[in-house]
Amino acid sequence: MVDFINEMPSLQAYLLLAALLFCIGVWGLINSRNAVRVLMSIELMLNAVNINLMAFSSYVDGDLIRGQVFAVFVITVAAAEAAVGLAILLSLYRNRVTVDMEQFNLLRW
């Protein structure tokens, strides 16, 4: 079961790295007070998911590589998300003149 130490880098090594990266992204997402940094944390989490997909595609699905196709789609959606997110951030900044997440409470009960 734990013989993956011998033949590093194995599937498990990539999955562990992706898990660590995802957790760092979640922590940054919760704790950032700058709205731009929140978007950067989201990109980190998307990259962690992509590493997972690529590792599975290479080690478990070696002949069909469906994971790589999924990763391409994830990259596409990430680009769209970044563009729209930064546009929202820009218009929010013009209206509130701050990027502090604690000040964005327009929709809060």
Add this chain to the structure above:
Amino acid sequence: MTIVGTTELVCFLVLAAVVVAGSLGGVRLSNIVYSAFLLGGVFMAVAGLYLLLNASFVAAAQVLVYVGAINVLILFAIMLVNKREDLKAIANLTTRRVVSAGVCLGLLALLVRVVVTTPWNLPGPAAVGEEATARIGEHLFTDYLLPFELASVLLLMAMIGAIVLARRDVLATDVVTGEVADQGLIEKSSTPLLLERPSS
């Protein structure tokens, strides 16, 4: 261990160290410009990991889209909104940090447990290696054709949406009557709309 395996292992360890250190610095550094550049380094290192996994096309796409587009977009956003502001102190900040770190460590422990204890179906089929790019093309134009076309529509929608959201202009003439619009509106378009009024 063969020399090929050792080289691969060393490359993996270096790239993993860059990814982890860069992302930690990206979320912790106080200067957000440094964070953005560290994020570019993380994206490059992830592209290197893709190369280790025999995925040259996705690695190139990662460099082009993440480093070339998203990171540059983030840098532009930082330049546009870069105002030195002293963030107001909020109550229980330390408590919040500690609790969220605990939650993230719990999530990490859960994921590590899943990764280590699951009996993965290894070794899978032989990897296609350098043929991967041609195989991705086949997938995109046969069984993943619909998502591929939908992705183009999504990108178009995102582009139009970003333009609409990011611009704020007041028409100089009224569309219906053709009269010159209220000059005050045009002047107001350069002032913030939603600033909090001083509480009366």
